[in-house]
């Protein structure tokens with residue numbers, strides 16, 4: 001019908017309940033009220049139920065003594081510390097495994113993504129197989145295989161596999177010499193700092209010169225030389241301040257040195273290999289998204305395949321890659337909560353223990369949700385910043 | 396809230412018809428749905444709670460679930476089981492997912508108060524112990540300085556462990572698992588030197604080992620672990636039912652009432668306690684809101700406490716656990732039912 005045509009002369013105003021704007025506002029108000037009532041009902045119900053049961057409430061428990069120990073603590077902690085501290089220990093463990101996992105997953109993903117596009121048949125097929133197999137097996141299963149099959153097959157402490165001077169591997173973990181920083185370490189650290197600054201300055205200067213004159217400078221090799229020579233010199237000048245503490249085999253376990261627990265290794269292996277497969281696909285898609293003309297143009301300019309990838313293709317592909325990459329990093333971080341299945345004391349695991357020992361499920365779950373939300377938002381914020389930077393580089 | 400009016404009317408009618416006492420929310424709900432939802436051990440702890448290949452549950456903790464069903468419905472099979480890990484169990488009870496928890500759970504002050512729960516008895520007196528491979532050559536828990544210890548999360552065990560090592564100035568590496576099966580796997584693989592939990596749990600878990608004879612339980616018992624059934628705080632009528640179902644089993648053992656002689660004793664016994672227990676005299680069923688023959692049904696269908704113990708944990712089982720603390724008070728143990736009066 002042609003009723004939509006405006007009536008000449010403004011016409012009669014519709015009754016207000018027929019006015020779509022009024023209707024929309026009315027509907028929204030009703031929905032909002034229903035939501036508020038629903039939430040209020042739930043909150044009320046929860047409070048009333050918990051009161052009836054006499055369940056403790058509030059966040060005072062955070063200051064109480066935790067009473068349990070945690071296997072991997074990167075900050076000071078034992079059973080006499082508070083529940084609050086135990087949460088922090090768990091958070092740091094989550095952070096630790098997520099950061100190491102993200103770095104490794106990115107390396108694996110880039111290598112495999114590029115390998116899938118390789119003209120070498122074998123390389124491409126191996127990468128294909130990796131992606132297809134790993135992507136299609138649930139992560140939990142992979143973690144369990146890593147922990148209960150692969151790592152559980154390692155020898156007992158007495159039959160440790162020696163990995164060169166003072167480092168060995170057995171079912172209790174990977175044991176490495178631990179650096180002990182003696183007097184004069186400051187001088188050495190200053191030398192390291194100096195070298196890093198020098199390299200940054202060099203890089204800037206080389207780029208500016210390249211843009212101005214078109215003359216390339218061997219930045220990589222010069223930087224490497226600076227990074228090796230300056231700290232070495234500083235180390236000698238300071239009188240060799242760093243010594244190593246070697247792990248020693250005791251009655252039960254190995255004491256001293258640096259330890260990487262098998263739970264941690266299984267988590268890192270599982271998370272990075274699993275996520276790496278997804279990243280490989282993203283990288284492949286990102287590279288394929290760059291029009292063929294770019295390759296041909298680069299070729300026409302006389303760039304090698306490696307140079308083309310490094311200077312032309314990857315910088316452009318990154319724009320396509322980074323957004324989905326961000327969600328892979330978020331997935332990896334959230335997936336680290338599967339640590340509970342293989343005794344890795346990540347945040348979720350420790351929170352579960354605290355929940356059980358205090359019975360304050362509502363508070364513990366609220367804290368857990370807030371923590372994972374903040375972790376995710378932090379990673380997103382960082383990746384958005386990186387994305388913005390990358391977008392600028394492209395002209 | 397039309398529905399609750401119907402329920403209320405129904406229970407008023409039930410009250411008028413059966414002369415039953417007013418019951419609490421859980422008790423009403425259980426009667427309404429016609430079965431008891433019982434939270435039990437999830438990994439399977441042979442002797443306490445395990446499930447066979449036909450899906451039949453058995454064990455000391457299971458018998459208690461069945462006893463409650465026998466008391467309420469006169470039918471021990473009216474139970475549904477919810478397998479729970481140590482970590483899940485309290486939330487399951489608090490949230491109303493289960494009606495009662497019968498899962499080797501230690502009665503502690505925190506759990507009885509701040510967790511909003513009520514313990515209603517002890518069906519097994521236990522204590523925490525340590526198990527090590529024989530090859531380690533350790534004779535006492537005091538030699539364990541520096542050991543790595545497998546322990547389950549959400550238990551009193553992990554707290555006692557921390558206390559014990561600290562009190563004795565020893566260090567250790569805790570490896571904390573969520574389920575007993577994972578723990579057993581890691582322990583057998585050699586991830587840790589020591590497996591610690593309730594002694595009953597050690598003996599029971601050992602029956603699942605590939606080479607049970609390669610492991611020993613050390614002599615030290617480092618804690619008190621009174622294990623018993625749990626209900627929600629404030630759920631008094633239901634708590635009474637669970638408590639007295641357990642007591643009926645213990646009282647029956649003390650007075651020599653067994654699943655075999657219960658019919659005969661019900662017909663002929665002149666002992667006033669036995670007559671009261673079996674509902675021949677007195678109105679105990681009514682006081683609890685149960686049928687008069689509630690205890691008779693428990694004993695007839697499940698047996699007394701001693702029978703349940705022997706069947707699940709005794710000499711003729713792989714566990715071969717002695718009665719020890721779990722013998723009757725009259726024989727020097729701790730099992731003691733409050734008087735049926």
Ligand SMILES: N[C@@H](CCC(=O)N[C@@H](CS)C(=O)NCC(=O)O)C(=O)O
Nearest residue numbers: 438480481500501550551575592596
């Ligand atoms: N009695 C202790 C420990 C009970 C407990 O959970 N024991 C373990 C080890 S025997 C168990 O039953 N695990 C089986 C499972 O959760 O899968 C408590 O109440 O905290």
